[in-house]
Amino acid sequence: MQPTRLARLTGLFVNFGFYSGILICLLVPFIIKAASPGYEAFRTYYWPMVFIFMLSGIFGVLIFYELKKMFHTIAARDPFVGSNVISLRRMGCYSFFICVIMAFRLFFNITPTMFVLILVFFIAGLFSLVLSQVFHQAVLYKQENDLTI
Amino acid sequence: MGIVINLDVIMARRKMxxxxxxxxxxxxxxxxxxxxNNKAKAIRFTTLDALCRALDCQPGDLLEYVPDEPLESQS
Structure with a gap:
């Protein structure tokens, strides 16, 4: 069956996010160096900032990787499988890790955006974990339905 | 064990x-x-009806209840 236009667009966006995420992760030291004249925190805490942004970037890329894996099952019209439950659980954990890393950044410089980011990733993590439970139930129902002859 | 399906037995009797x-x-x-192979979780009445019709038998011939072994005898 042909994927819909929305599915194709989502797939493209996920792939773009994954590959551009890897590229941005690798370029973090240079980006921070380039942005440091405008931000004092970047100048003062160059290496901690590189470490924080790279680590949160890696977790961001891992989230995109899990999305990529999930998208294959959605494109195959079989989304209620155990691997997607694990992917959602992992994505929730990665979001919480990003949340903790962002909270760690508060030791170096405090901006209102930081609190928003922490809140967003905390809610995203919770949402992902709840969704994994929903998927888990759906997988059980599907298995039961498949084994009803 | 719970509910066991004796489909193979009935099929052998009917040579099917x-x-x-x-x-x-x-x-x-x-x-x-x-x-x-007793892997099914449930069976529809329509399937049971079709099986009974094809094998010329009663649902009781196909389904059997085998009680679980008590824990003491297992240990």
Missing amino acids: SLTELAAEVDLTLANLSILK
């Missing part, structure tokens, strides 16, 4: 193969194998 039965009851071979 799985392929023949699958064709007669309009089920796929895969689904009939799931049923025969």
Whole structure:
């Protein structure tokens, strides 16, 4: 069956996010160096900032990787499988890790955006974990339905 | 053990193969194998009706309750 236009667009966006995420992760030291004249925190805490942004970037890329894996099952019209439950659980954990890393950044410089980011990733993590439970139930129902002859 | 399906026993008595039965009851071979190997979680009345009709038997001939072994005898 042909994927819909929305599915194709989502797939493209996920792939773009994954590959551009890897590229941005690798370029973090240079980006921070380039942005440091405008931000004092970047100048003062160059290496901690590189470490924080790279680590949160890696977790961001891992989230995109899990999305990529999930998208294959959605494109195959079989989304209620155990691997997607694990992917959602992992994505929730990665979001919480990003949340903790962002909270760690508060030791170096405090901006209102930081609190928003922490809140967003905390809610995203919770949402992902709840969704994994929903998927888990759906997988059980599907298995039961498949084994009803 | 719980509920056991004696499909293979009845099929052997009627000298009917799985392929023949699958064709007669309009089920796929895969689904009939799931049923025969006691892997099914539930059975529809329509399937039971079709099986009883094809094998000329009663639901009680196909289904059997085997109680679970008590924990003491297992240990």
